[in-house]
Amino acid sequence: MTKKVKIAIDAMGGDHGVDATIPGAAKALDKDGDLHFLFYGDEAKIRPVLSKYPKLKASSETIHTDHAVRGDEKPAAALRTGRQSSMRLAINSVSNNEADCIVSSGNTGALMAMAKMVLKTLPNIRRPAIASVLPSKTGRTVMLDLGANLSCDSEVLIQFALMGAVYARVSENKKNPSVGLLNVGSEDMKGHEELRAAHGVLSRVQFPGSFKGFVEGNDIPMGTVDVVVTDGFTGNIALKTAEGVGKLTEFYLKETFKSSLLATLGGVLAMPALKKMKQKVDPRFYNGGMFLGLDGVCLKSHGSSDDVGFCSAIIVAANL
Amino acid sequence: MTKKVKIAIDAMGGDHGVDATIPGAAKALDKDGDLHFLFYGDEAKIRPVLSKYPKLKASSETIHTDHAVRGDEKPAAALRTGRQSSMRLAINSVSNNEADCIVSSGNTGALMAMAKMVLKTLPNIRRPAIASVLPSKTGRTVMLDLGANLSCDSEVLIQFALMGAVYARVSENKKNPSVGLLNVGSEDMKGHEELRAAHGVLSRVQFPGSFKGFVEGNDIPMGTVDVVVTDGFTGNIALKTAEGVGKLTEFYLKETFKSSLLATLGGVLAMPALKKMKQKVDPRFYNGGMFLGLDGVCLKSHGSSDDVGFCSAIIVAANL
Known part of the structure; x- marks a missing residue:
């Protein structure tokens, strides 16, 4: 039993x-x-x-x-x-x-x-983070922090990277999850000092995943890495922007399939496939922010x- | 001539x-x-x-x-x-x-x-910002800063709000543009200190637009306000996330229209309408970051x- x-x-x-x-x-x-x-x-x-x-x-x-x-x-x-x-x-x-x-x-x-x-909090963890899983081109991407900590120093970001990697192993079954730090460019010199410091440490230390350096906003939906690490302010805004673009696209699609007789007929024929796609990206199925740490x-x-x-x-x- | x-x-x-x-x-x-x-x-x-x-x-x-x-x-x-x-x-x-x-x-x-x-820079402007126009549910939304200033104090954010409003009047022909400050929640108490300070001043002063308080990530594509103001780090990540979600949707749509014979036929019929929609959101047609200030x-x-x-x-x- x-x-x-x-x-x-x-x-x-x-x-x-x-x-x-x-x-x-x-x-x-x-x-x-x-x-x-x-x-x-x-x-x-x-x-x-x-x-x-x-x-x-x-x-x-x-x-x-x-x-x-x-x-x-x-x-x-x-x-x-x-x-x-x-x-x-x-x-x-x-x-x-x-x-x-x-x-x-x-x-x-x-x-x-x-x-x-x-x-x-768990031993040696300074701050918990909210993590969630988002749909991406390669499958599912773990992202944290989504709003628990508005600003984070480099030590906290490093801990988030470790917690995110562990979470991806446990909940997403990824053996060697790739981890990226969210930034405004992929070059080493870019971004806030905290980010550059965290980048320096994560490039050197051993942890339960592979550090892939900086990633940019478009890397989240593209699924370039298994885990995207950022502070809670940026993470919350990126997540909500992505959800908003999803809603806007749905609105545009509905308008498109009403825009002509042919388009409507096309929409009816493609409806079962479109419904499947909608389910795939429906934010309700990705609901649940896990408090890590x-x-x-x-x-x-x-x-x-x-x-x-x-x-x-x-x-x-x-x-x- | x-x-x-x-x-x-x-x-x-x-x-x-x-x-x-x-x-x-x-x-x-x-x-x-x-x-x-x-x-x-x-x-x-x-x-x-x-x-x-x-x-x-x-x-x-x-x-x-x-x-x-x-x-x-x-x-x-x-x-x-x-x-x-x-x-x-x-x-x-x-x-x-x-x-x-x-x-x-x-x-x-x-x-x-x-x-x-x-x-x-123009008289009394401390820092220039990069502004651009994005597609939104209500038409077009001006957003700044998209990457010129990684972090901004409240005074700089206030200047961005003014410059953004002027830009929306001139380039978007909006007489009384509504302006929002990007934050993780719409309540007054939320977010970084710089944001709350900027919110306080913008709620009091007269400027060439109407201040609508805090907005969230999803308000950018929803077009809740005509002008979204944020620092260059957050703005760059929100913009690139939005572009990435757009690309992911295009990828999903292509897959959807290949997923069954009926879906393919539907896609063919709806193609002219879908092409029009694609053009409407094509980031290439929204290219051009204006250096304001x-x-x-x-x-x-x-x-x-x-x-x-x-x-x-x-x-x-x-x-x-």
């Missing part, structure tokens, strides 16, 4: 709260019957949604709390006043070994601050994610 | 040198008969290419020089040793009033350093641009 994976869910997090987290968990349970959920949040809101999913109800427990961290709350304030929040109690359950991992689509800053305080598995789902997106995040967490 | 626009061309710049710059100028002359070119560079290389375009030959002069700035040359070195380079002589011609503007696809750092030294028109074309791309840059320069 397989051991059940216990997943703590911050049921109140994100733009859609229980309307995304509970149906998302139900979808995840359909894909993987070995999951067991601990829902943290307002029972009065959880119960009516949960009652629609009898199978999920049987594979879950609800732990009631009135308090939820707001989306605009400052991390320090959330730490101070959020001790009984759904987010905090869900994180606690991982540190108490009641759950194997925690998934939340709530306030990123608060989640990182609480997870760092409760779960602690913590002594415990904590996954951040997009604040705006729906049930499909939240389900992807759960599946990522369950497989780690 | 219309006055001829005189355009100085660094004929040796970019990955393709005279094979892109001369045919690009020929294409531009086809579109606008009022152009006159001054080609700076190695006459022995220019002559054979120019001889293929008799009309262009008649509307141009070649000024010979042996020296060209290398792509990997450091700006300081280029300044010191490049006084007789094609790039430098072309810039000089603008400050001597021999030409109205200069276009180069050579080394960005060297071009900026030389243009700044020769043309000088200089007392003279200097345009940087992509280093990798072909004749079509170089032609677009010339057309942008000629219309300013």
Whole structure:
């Protein structure tokens, strides 16, 4: 008999709260019957949604709390006043070994601050990072940091490179992942001092991957390397720009297939293939920012994610 | 009779040198008969290419020089040793009033350093920025800085916001351009200190546009604002990421239309419409980074641009 994976869910997090987290968990349970959920949040809101999913109800427990961290709350304030929040109690359950991992689509800053305080960073890791996997020409590219640390010195960037390489080995099954540092040019002399210093060290040291030097923005979707390392400010903007261009392309394609009778007919014929392509790049299937560097598995789902997106995040967490 | 626009061309710049710059100028002359070119560079290389375009030959002069700035040359070195380079002589011609503007696809750092030294910055402008226009859902979005200044303090960001607004009025014909500061979230408290300080000032002062606060990466392709302001590091990475995603989408689309017989037939029927869409987003038609804040028109074309791309840059320069 397989051991059940216990997943703590911050049921109140994100733009859609229980309307995304509970149906998302139900979808995840359909894909993987070995999951067991601990829902943290307002029972009065959880119960009516949960009652629609009898199978999920049987594979879950609800732990009631009135308090939820707001989306605009400052991390320090959330730490101070959020001790009984759904987010905090869900994180606690991982540190108490009641759950194997925690998934939340709530306030990123608060989640990182609480997870760092409760779960602690791994030995010798100064700062945790948010990593995610993006679709690329060669398959899938791991990128970090996506927003946990606005600016990073060279030591932190070096640690991110190591953590990213380890993550690519474990979650992407890459034996010798190639790692690149994101910069404005590939020449050694380019970019901020922190980047050049990190480049110098990574070119010399042994680590669980191969360092390929600097990469540029276009190398992310091209999949030039398996792991792209950058600070949280740049990473967040690159990720959101890429998602925006994806949406713009979808909009243009829709317009294109409406622009003439022939184009519409062509669109109808190609529809099954286009749908497959859409699925391949759908950001919802790449949802789930992994907090690397913590002594415990904590996954951040997009604040705006729906049930499909939240389900992807759960599946990522369950497989780690 | 219309006055001829005189355009100085660094004929040796970019990955393709005279094979892109001369045919690009020929294409531009086809579109606008009022152009006159001054080609700076190695006459022995220019002559054979120019001889293929008799009309262009008649509307141009070649000024010979042996020296060209290398792509990997450091700006300081280029300044010191490049006084007789094609790039430098072309810039000089603008400050001597021999030409109205200069276009180069050579080394960005060297071009900026030389243009700044020769043309000088406008009164009260501390640092020039590279601005360009990108396709967006609402039409066209101006973005700056795209790589001239790796890091920017709040004062520089404020000046970029003003210059960007003026540029959008002049080149995009927008009467009251909306301006946003690129950040990792739209809440006032987010992001680096420089960004928050710039946000504070821009929210208070009168300037030739409307300040819309912080915008995020996805707002660039969505066209949420007319002008997106950021530092040169972030801007360069966002731009190249967007271009990379565009290329990846093209690759996926080609694969999709080959994936089944029906899809191929659909692709054939929709081809004319798809071609139109491709043209709409083709980065070559958005080529041309304008150096804002200089007392003279200097345009940087992509280093990798072909004749079509170089032609677009010339057309942008000629219309300013």
